[in-house]
């Protein structure tokens with residue numbers, strides 16, 4: 001501490017991703033002298049690859065109910081003070097074209113780069129200094145924070161940790177923020193990959209179906225999502241599975257309604273005199289190859305006119321309430337987000353400041369607040385970044 005060569009700022013932000021840059025902009029606008037430290041060669045790498053290259057930058061329908069956290073109320077305050085409409089206004093001001101894909105999800109019409117360029121332009125206006133290719137070696141706290149890096153030591157009264165979670169290690173994502181939390185004695189809610197494909201437990205009889213998708217309603221815990229599921233070589237992916245992965249418990253089962261738009265008992269009863277075999281009948285509703293594998297060993301191999309009421313109840317259960325267990329996820333390399341993180345009990349929901357460590361802030365994905373698929377995670381990054389940026 002007290003390094004006479006150290007350069008001093010009001011605020012140092014570690015991590016130049018969505019939350020870090022947004023916090024920098026809000027603090028810089030207030031005249032604070034801000035330094036952002038990023039270990040990658042450029043900031044915002046995850047923004048660039050997000051949304052399939054078109055960045056699903058917010059969701060118009062964002063509420064605290066779209067987030068998973070040990071404290072479901074924690075996100076409310078920040079989300080209320082910086083809303084999707086606020087971000088849309090910024091996007092419009094920078095003349096970035098966007099469109100609503102579905103369910104309130106706003107995407108860039110061009111490329112995600114435009115969002116990074118917008119954030120960098122705002123950083124320039126707010127006189128934010130950004131150091132890329134810089135790794136943090138050590139953090140010390142005396143009267144102020146001293147951040148020792150590969151480019152020397154920097155000091156500040158406020159230190160913001162915006163290093164995200166470990167999902168997608170190949171783009172420089174790390175668990176660095178959890179180390180800082182531990183250093184200062186803050187609790188961490190157990191982390192695991194989420195918004196991630198799941199791996200079937202036991203033998204995968206559906207291996208040959210990789211690439212086939214089905215419109216389904218998927219239920220994990222108390223939450224249901226109606227979108228596509230997609231067969232992979234090891235299990236299932238697709239938007240409905242990614243959503244369910246936020247609520248699935250490791251080793252646990254997920255329930256599927258494979259015909260959410262139909263009443264299969266009614267459809268069979270309307271054709272009760274038909275000699276058509278059940279599997280051929282079902283091929284009218286579901287992909288052929290799926291029916292061939294699914295029906296074998298699960299459904300009666302009979303024509304419709306020979307099905308008993310008991311058979312129909314069984315078919316109804318298999319198709320509308322099919323349950324399948326999954327052992328694990330496809331891991332950090334395939335996960336869009338991290339479930340868990342720095343415990344919200346440790347932070348002020350107004351400012352994101354650690355209650356035990358004045359001047360230390362955690363924002364974005366490093367915090368135990370995880371959004372659904374569909375632009376919610378960026379909205380949390382903007383909102384939590386803004387909350388801290390107006391307080392530091």
Ligand SMILES: Cc1cc2nc3c(=O)[nH]c(=O)nc-3n(C[C@H](O)[C@H](O)[C@H](O)COP(=O)(O)OP(=O)(O)OC[C@H]3O[C@@H](n4cnc5c(N)ncnc54)[C@H](O)[C@@H]3O)c2cc1C
Nearest residue numbers: 015017018019039050051056163164176364365375377378
């Ligand atoms: C492939 C993919 C697609 C996604 N698409 C969407 C989408 O369309 N919509 C949506 O809402 N969400 C999406 N997400 C999730 C979203 O990108 C994240 O939730 C969001 O970026 C989190 O913001 P953050 O600033 O907290 O973390 P990040 O954006 O991950 O930023 C953290 C920054 O800290 C840097 N860093 C890490 N460790 C250190 C260190 N030790 N020293 C210095 N710097 C460090 C990282 O390099 C990074 O730049 C996607 C995620 C992935 C992986």
